[in-house]
Amino acid sequence: MGSNKHIFSLIFLSLILLLFSGGEASGQHMNFRPTKLFVFGDSYVDTGNHGRRLSFSWKDPYGITFPGKPAGRFSDGRVLTDFIAKYWGVKSPVPYRLKRLMPQHLKNGMNFAYGGTGVFDTWIPAPNMTTQIDLFQQLIKDKLYTATDLNYSVALVSVAGNDYSHYISNNGSTEGFPSFISSVVNQMRSNLKRIHELGVKKVAVGGLQPLGCLPRNTASSTFQRCNDTSNTLVAFHNSLLSQAVTKLNQEGKDHSTFILLNLYDSFMSVLNHPSTHNIQNQFQPCCIGVSSEYSCGNVDDNSVKKYSVCDDPKSAFFWDLVHPTQAGWHAVYNKLQTSNALQQILY
């Protein structure tokens, strides 16, 4: 009896100590450890939501670096989602399309992003961001994710410019561009707010990368120079987005719910100092059509390849006309990490 009593008081004492140290650790320095990641947006974060038949992300040579064959990512390997998930200590979440096939992976969250989409409808028949959030909301209604699950979750949102490509291909006017940019950012703002209101604790959103430096836009200068006109429009988008994020944070209780990932500076920094990241070729894409009517992954009726692939995808920043290689994403991710933006999620 006596020794038991002694043990009980020891346990009691440790509990008190634990409570006190816990009290000290809480407050603003307590770390937030996400256990789930929810992803919305386009090909920069999609990890395989399109069906095999419809998308070139399922054709050779996509996926040759990782996982070794086409698997629905728009790159030779890993994309931004994979690197960021790892940094936050969660597994890259299962694509929405595969949720029934891989129920054991639901615990990591879910990826609702579809390559080619925008906040508004684009040229492809896939869910725009509003619909992606609707799909998420339905799963919450179905009790696949509880309030507590969401309380320990993070969202990653990418809007990499498909709305703008669509605007241009629909003969949108130059004069109308600024007001179209405003409407895209306004729509982003309500999307971000809605994701948080559904219960997601923290929401990270990518700023727009320098569209004028994508091979699609530098091809006319034989991959030598970025198009400054395009990058000026990007800067306008990014300044509106930055204001929107600041405002959202001011409106909320917790002033650090929304975090902007500065992809513009990260891309630029790598493109301006490629050798720091062991990249030899910063503008020329690794995989490219043999002529302008073909793209990476195209074959003719006899299955003859109509594209070429560089010898070492690790030494190229861009994979195709719009998407970075795995090495490119890794370098961008490294820059994001040094900017502290990814750490902010963890407070």
Ligand SMILES: *[C@@H]1O[C@H](CO)[C@@H](O)[C@H](O)[C@H]1NC(C)=O
């Ligand atoms: C998104 O798609 C849905 C379904 O096609 C459509 O009703 C809605 O208007 C679209 N939303 C936006 C913001 O474009």
Ligand SMILES: *[C@@H]1O[C@H](CO)[C@@H](O)[C@H](O)[C@H]1NC(C)=O
């Ligand atoms: C959500 O997490 C916070 C701490 O980050 C906690 O105070 C709150 O009770 C949690 N709510 C739920 C529903 O789990």
Ligand SMILES: *[C@@H]1O[C@H](CO)[C@@H](O)[C@H](O)[C@H]1NC(C)=O
């Ligand atoms: C845009 O303009 C071109 C040439 O002026 C025309 O061929 C094309 O059909 C137009 N596209 C749309 C979507 O209006």
Ligand SMILES: *[C@@H]1O[C@H](CO)[C@@H](O)[C@H](O)[C@H]1NC(C)=O
């Ligand atoms: C740069 O992009 C704009 C549209 O954003 C286009 O009108 C212009 O022709 C491009 N300039 C060059 C040199 O390709």
